[in-house]
Amino acid sequence: MFEAILLTVITASTPLVIAALGELVAERSGVLNLGVEGMMIMGAVSAFAAAQLTGSPYLGILAGIAGGALFSLLFGFLTLTLVANQVATGLALTILGLGLSGQLGESFVGMPGIKLQPIVIPLLSDIPFFGLVLFAQDLIFYLSVALVIGISWFLFKSRAGLKLRAIGDNHGSAHALGINVVRVRYLAVLFGGACAGLAGAQLSLVYTPQWVENMSAGRGWIALALVVFASWRPWRLLAGGYLFGAVTIGQLHAQAFGIGVPSQLLSALPYAATIVVLIIISHNRRMTLINTPASLGKPFVPDR
Amino acid sequence: MTVSEGPEAKPLLSIRGLTKFFGSFAACDSIDLDIGHGEIHALLGENGAGKSTLVKMLFGVLEPSAGSISWDGAPVTIASPGEARQRGIGMVFQHFSLFEALTVAENIALSLDARIPLAKIAEETATVSKAYGLPLDPSAHVADLSVGERQRIEIVRALLQNPKLIILDEPTSVLTPQEAERLFETLMRLKAEGRSVLYISHRLEEVRRICDRATVLRHGKVTGACDPKRETPASLARMMVGTEVAEVKREGLADTGEVLVEMKDVSVAPRTPFSVSLKDVSLKVRAGEVLAIAGVAGNGQSELFDALSGEYPIADEGRIRLRGRAVGRLGINGRRLVGAGFVPEERHGHAAVPGLPLSDNLLLARSRSDKKAFLSGGFLSVLRRDAIQSAARRICSVMDVRKSGEDPAAGSLSGGNLQKFIVGRELDRQPSVLVINQPTWGVDAGAASRIRQALIDLAKAGSAVIVISQDLDEIFEIATTIAVISDGKLSAPYPAGDLSMEQIGLLMGGIHESHFGGEARYAS
Numbered sequence: 044m045f046e047a048i049l050l051t052v053i054t055a056s057t058p059l060v061i062a063a064l065g066e067l068v069a070e071r072s073g074v075l076n077l078g079v080e081g082m083m084i085m086g087a088v089s090a091f092a093a094a095q096l097t098g099s100p101y102l103g104i105l106a107g108i109a110g111g112a113l114f115s116l117l118f119g120f121l122t123l124t125l126v127a128n129q130v131a132t133g134l135a136l137t138i139l140g141l142g143l144s145g146q147l148g149e150s151f152v153g154m155p156g157i158k159l160q161p162i163v164i165p166l167l168s169d170i171p172f173f174g175l176v177l178f179a180q181d182l183i184f185y186l187s188v189a190l191v192i193g194i195s196w197f198l199f200k201s202r203a204g205l206k207l208r209a210i211g212d213n214h215g216s217a218h219a220l221g222i223n224v225v226r227v228r229y230l231a232v233l234f235g236g237a238c239a240g241l242a243g244a245q246l247s248l249v250y251t252p253q254w255v256e257n258m259s260a261g262r263g264w265i266a267l268a269l270v271v272f273a274s275w276r277p278w279r280l281l282a283g284g285y286l287f288g289a290v291t292i293g294q295l296h297a298q299a300f301g302i303g304v305p306s307q308l309l310s311a312l313p314y315a316a317t318i319v320v321l322i323i324i325s326h327n328r329r330m331t332l333i334n335t336p337a338s339l340g341k342p343f344v345p346d347r
Numbered sequence: 348m349t350v351s352e353g354p355e356a357k358p359l360l361s362i363r364g365l366t367k368f369f370g371s372f373a374a375c376d377s378i379d380l381d382i383g384h385g386e387i388h389a390l391l392g393e394n395g396a397g398k399s400t401l402v403k404m405l406f407g408v409l410e411p412s413a414g415s416i417s418w419d420g421a422p423v424t425i426a427s428p429g430e431a432r433q434r435g436i437g438m439v440f441q442h443f444s445l446f447e448a449l450t451v452a453e454n455i456a457l458s459l460d461a462r463i464p465l466a467k468i469a470e471e472t473a474t475v476s477k478a479y480g481l482p483l484d485p486s487a488h489v490a491d492l493s494v495g496e497r498q499r500i501e502i503v504r505a506l507l508q509n510p511k512l513i514i515l516d517e518p519t520s521v522l523t524p525q526e527a528e529r530l531f532e533t534l535m536r537l538k539a540e541g542r543s544v545l546y547i548s549h550r551l552e553e554v555r556r557i558c559d560r561a562t563v564l565r566h567g568k569v570t571g572a573c574d575p576k577r578e579t580p581a582s583l584a585r586m587m588v589g590t591e592v593a594e595v596k597r598e599g600l601a602d603t604g605e606v607l608v609e610m611k612d613v614s615v616a617p618r619t620p621f622s623v624s625l626k627d628v629s630l631k632v633r634a635g636e637v638l639a640i641a642g643v644a645g646n647g648q649s650e651l652f653d654a655l656s657g658e659y660p661i662a663d664e665g666r667i668r669l670r671g672r673a674v675g676r677l678g679i680n681g682r683r684l685v686g687a688g689f690v691p692e693e694r695h696g697h698a699a700v701p702g703l704p705l706s707d708n709l710l711l712a713r714s715r716s717d718k719k720a721f722l723s724g725g726f727l728s729v730l731r732r733d734a735i736q737s738a739a740r741r742i743c744s745v746m747d748v749r750k751s752g753e754d755p756a757a758g759s760l761s762g763g764n765l766q767k768f769i770v771g772r773e774l775d776r777q778p779s780v781l782v783i784n785q786p787t788w789g790v791d792a793g794a795a796s797r798i799r800q801a802l803i804d805l806a807k808a809g810s811a812v813i814v815i816s817q818d819l820d821e822i823f824e825i826a827t828t829i830a831v832i833s834d835g836k837l838s839a840p841y842p843a844g845d846l847s848m849e850q851i852g853l854l855m856g857g858i859h860e861s862h863f864g865g866e867a868r869y870a871s
Contacts, residue, residue: 202456202461202465203461205449205453205456205457208446208448209446209449209457212446212447213444213445213446213447215444216444216445216446217446217457218408219406219408219428219440219444220428220429220444220458221407221427221428221430221432221458329488329490329491332447332448332490333447333448333488333490337448
């Protein structure tokens with residue numbers, strides 16, 4: 044019973060973690076992309092379609108990544124090349140994604156999906172209690188853990204990650220140092236889109252292997268809140284993602300058992316927690332300066 | 348290392364006809380300049396003369412519209428800061444190009460070869476910074492450092508690239524006199540090592556002291572090249588400004604009237620993570636007195652101004668008194684009605700709305716205090732356009748505000764002219780108390796002298812004037828008493844005549860003494 048709940052928590056948390064990791068990288072470079080929900084749903088529909096047409100869920104994953112990344116390119120072009128307002132563009136991207144995916148996926152509605160099968164790791168999966176939960180999972184779960192480790196190393200140990208953080212902190216100075224701000228931001232936005240697309244693929248290939256319109260169901264917004272909740276740090280993000288995932292699952296179980304907590308209250312919990320974190324951060328000068336990407340959301344126009 | 352070859356030898360850097368257009372405006376117009384090996388070369392000019400534009404072109408941040416640059420005798424184009432660094436040009440920016448969220452070592456690593464491991468950079472930073480007398484902790488976050496320490500990072504960063512030419516943009520504007528002294532020692536060392544320095548400043552005394560040659564810019568053109576040691580500050584100023592600058596006359600100042608402003612042990616907690624707390628600030632200003640409050644930027648000046656002006660009222664009514672009335676909890680309009688006037692620091696967006704015409708900006712500040720003159724129709728508050736416009740005209744003519752058109756948008760005026768208007772807007776009411784923050788920051792010399800004279804004239808007429816300023820020359824020019832603010836604490840007031848530059852510097856840096864480590868030797 045407990046194992047089963049844990050498994051559902053992992054399945055619910057994985058898309059949140061992956062989408063939020065992508066957004067974390069984009070925001071660390073100073074780009075606020077509110078279109079996570081839209082990129083996610085585009086990833087979901089691309090993944091489902093590709094898996095249906097080829098019969099391979101792995102090609103579906105690739106298509107999901109590509110779908111999200113391509114869609115984020117639109118955001119990049121508008122906000123980085125044409126220097127449009129990031130907030131407005133991000134919102135537009137979400138609305139466009141929800142509509143476009145509904146259109147593209149119309150013929151797939153009601154079709155039985157192809158579920159991505161777990162990869163059982165020998166030996167490790169024999170560990171009692173944790174073995175099957177952690178080491179008999181699908182590829183996307185393993186990818187999510189690898190991404191946390193990889194991004195954490197990239198941001199805080201590699202020189203390229205240092206450049207990315209520098210741009211997010213002060214793009215004017217980064218430009219003056221000769222860093223190509225726009226190029227790095229394009230890459231960060233693309234990475235964010237690819238992650239959102241992968242998260243979407245998880246939804247339509249693992250979580251509920253079918254195509255339903257609006258199936259991202261607000262997870263993109265939770266991912267956005269998660270980035271702030273984690274104060275732009277990958278390991279905190281992993282912990283927060285599982286907390287938010289557990290709340291989502293807990294709310295379903297609470298309903299099933301007839302526990303008298305209104306489900307709306309529980310669904311609002313991630314956002315309430317994010318507000319609390321924001322208040323804590325904004326009251327501490329050091330935390331604000333060191334954790335928040337200071338040029339987040341600001342347009343960059345080099346004065347050449 | 349190499350012996351100084353003097354400017355007669357082949358120059359290290361040679362610029363011919365360098366020009367930069369922004370639209371149709373020439374920020375730099377056919378500039379010629381030579382810098383020899385081991386020479387400290389001054390670039391002089393007022394704000395907006397084109398100094399920063401010129402060095403940005405040298406450092407590859409801006410692309411020249413025309414002209415040529417020769418480096419070590421060979422013509423070059425410098426397309427990016429990376430290329431500039433490769434050729435051996437280092438730059439210390441006026442507004443630091445540092446990343447607050449990163450550590451000292453990370454900041455330095457960003458401008459070095461990516462293959463050098465961070466640990467090695469941290470080690471070299473510690474060694475080099477010590478060798479040049481600029482000690483730094485490589486693992487400290489920039490957010491935690493003082494302004495002087497931040498400048499050290501920039502200098503050490505430039506030095507680690509072993510440059511032949513270091514460009515310093517207004518390096519002393521953010522330093523206490525003692526910190527500046529240390530910087531000069533470092534520059535002398537660099538010169539002795541055969542490196543060249545391009546030193547940008549508008550402080551004539553320090554240029555005369557440390558620079559071998561000077562090039563003067565005005566309106567984007569070279570207006571003079573000279574040996575600053577053979578010039579006087581007045582002759583250099585003439586080259587910078589183009590005309591003689593009127594000297595401020597202060598005869599007849601007598602600070603013996605009744606107390607008009609009083610603050611008693613005012614403490615204010617920091618309002619945002621970026622602000623400073625005020626700690627037991629007390630002051631008294633009499634009629635006829637000009638109290639100048641000196642200090643390095645970010646030591647509580649704006650917080651003090653906010654408390655005095657009522658922009659952020661304080662909890663205790665009686666701790667601030669204007670003309671004897673307790674006003675602690677009154678807002679800015681309430682205090683205006685008591686007879687005070689206030690000029691905040693930021694011209695654009697704080698003291699004036701750039702997009703609105705001057706007459707509207709006048710009304711916004713004085714709609715309450717001059718309700719009778721500017722509004723009619725009782726509770727309808729109908730604007731009396733003619734009265735407002737004639738008041739705006741009066742202010743412009745009294746303060747000699749040069750503008751295009753009858754009632755132009757505030758943002759279209761030059762910094763100096765807008766500042767004259769903003770000061771004039773308050774003076775026009777003949778306030779018995781005037782509080783002004785950074786009255787001449789970024790203002791040309793002519794306008795600055797006009798504003799300073801107006802402040803003195805107001806005090807002579809029997810008002811109390813408080814001037815918050817970072818410009819020590821300005822302070823000595825107009826103050827009758829001087830107090831120094833440091834880390835939110837205000838020193839006791841001193842009669843202006845009793846205080847030397849040196850002593851002010853000590854008071855300004857007093858709080859930062861711990862950062863100097865064991866080198867408080869400037870105290871002697």
